[in-house]
Amino acid sequence: MHDQPRKPIMAAVSAMLLTSITLLSACGQKNAAGPASEASPTTIKANEEMGKSLALDDQQDFEDARHGLIARPEGKILGPAGEVLIDFDAWKFIEGPAPATVNPSLWRHAKLNAQIGLFKVTDGIYQLRGFDIANMSIIEGKSGWIIIDPLTSRESAASALAFARKHLGDKPVSAIIFTHSHADHFGGALGIITPEEVASRKLPVIAPDGFMEEATSENILVGTAMARRSSYQFGKDLERSARGLVDTGLGKGVAYGSIGVLQPNQLITQSTQDLVVDGVSFVFHNVPGAEAPSELTFVIPEKKAYAGAEILAQTMHNLLPVRGAKARDAQRWSNYLEQALVHSADADVYFGQHNWPVWGHARIAEFITKQRDVYQYTHDQTVRLINAGFTPYEIADKIKLPKSLETYFGARGYYGDLRHNVKAVYQFYLGAYDGNPANLNRLPPQESAKHYLELFGGADKAISAAQAAFDKGDYRWTAELLNHVVFADSNNQKAKELLARTYEQMGYAAEASTWRNSYLTAANELRNGPPKKGVNRASMIEMLSQTPIERFLEAMAAGLDGAAAEGKDFKVNLVLTDSKESYVLWIENAVLHHKKAEPAKDANATLSLTKPIFIKMMAGTAGVKDTLFSDDLKVDGSRIDLVRFFGLIDKTPGTFAIVTK
Structure with missing residues (x-):
């Protein structure tokens, strides 16, 4: 009935x-931009000292990032309702020397990621960069284009493929390969080809073992929180400017459009598996449980090319994203990179699904070795200090990379960050509790904030102390003080504005794009409130x-x-x-x-x-x-x-x- x-x-x-x-996409509608601060003398000095400590004028990465350029796109990629997903002109401000409001090392990285367009990697291999946060790679097969990782959204993937066909020829798609189970690498699949065409033409859709389970389950349980926090990590609601979003570390920005997926019809189930795809010989390697729960890399022997998926990028990666996720296994990640040295032994070019390629066997080996040792050093030194009785925040302030790793641009923390990765290793082994019984049953932050204000003698005295710390450039302490005031009284406009200015200075000096975006998004929301829509x-x-x-x-x-x-x-x-x-x-x-x-x-x-x-x-x-x-x-x-x-x-x-x- x-x-x-x-x-x-x-x-x-x-x-x-x-x-x-929820999925990768961040929540909310764009808030009105608040009055951003100038860089303070402390921030200017910190950025100047950073600039002097690195060889920022080294041109090798810029040569690599521009290498093989065929054409640059113009205009915008629009979403289903006419909203702007990608504006290719939005990054034109990233030129010249670093402004005072951007860490000069991050500015250099942002300029490299701003090399947007269609590129030839080597004969028969091409990449589209800047159409989304990830790269879409294209390999010329016997009968058509083999597509590697069709971006985040239907709209960005369709735009990228149309641009490639315009300049390379209107060949059909002959296969799709998903390197791993994160949405920015498969979400645009239906902008490339339909399930009906895959079935009728019997096209291979190849993915690592466990791909579909991981692709559809990630973020479901705690997705609401992860999506909300990802707006901080990716700076979704920040204006594109020298006082706002300049980069995400892995690419310029995420295309928050229509997300889909194709069911794989061929899984890579062995640790190493040979497969001929549309006349091209691939050697696939499964690398699960490090950067992603389900992931593969591959070699194309005849082209002497090694594809590192996302276990490699031109940045230190996250062992624990600031948006939240399960802590990743640093030691396993390092071991996979040791294997990658063997897999890439005959390669003349490395290309990945973020950032730009590396050419030349010696340089590829150096790149992989540095990345390998960043994760192993982070793991080993954190464990050493854990066993010496140090807590996560203490370890984060103690560990410094050796000069050989610290000065290598391809291993610096533009997306991940050493201080955050240290805490991830600690959490991986011991959890969030630091062993101090005072932290077994702590008061909720709102309650402890009220007690702190009583101890300070009221909000005005706490704000006065915070202002003094701000004037000295002690921003970490300023933020800690003001966080108590704001949690005790979220209507205290004086405290919120000073905290917003503090976060701006911390963001301006941050080398990690994820930290910069988080600080600047926090400043925006202190002034304008959280997003109105999810x-x-x-x-x-x-x-x-x-x-x-x-x-x-x-x-x-x-x-x-x-x-x-x-x-x-x-x-x-x-x-x-x-x-x-x-x-x-x-x-x-x-x-x-x-x-x-x-x-x-x-x-x-x-x-x-x-x-x-x-x-x-x-x-x-x-x-x-x-x-x-x-x-x-x-x-x-x-x-x-x-x-x-x-x-x-x-x-x-x-x-x-x-x-x-």
């Missing part, structure tokens, strides 16, 4: 499911349609309000009528369980719908016609119990405050 009306049920279901869907889930419909239902049910369980669910014993059947799948969901001991099973006869209610409607509801795009009046959805049993059941799931929009509470 069809229950009427169904609007309360659909509202509850849709709102609940919105909490489970993730645009409509852009992920194509991606979500490939996600197993179990991932969303797990996210539902993680969204259950345990306190509100105490004593409740609801049971609900979920039936997907088109795929013939059915699940039983029930609450027991304030825990939401699920199992794949026939509908339970004693369920409070049964929700029957098609998978496309289910996906639209999860993305928040299902309108009245899609739900209330659809023949593809029906409710049997107690409407009231169904609403109560779904009402126990938290509805988090992903716009929570970070620098204020």
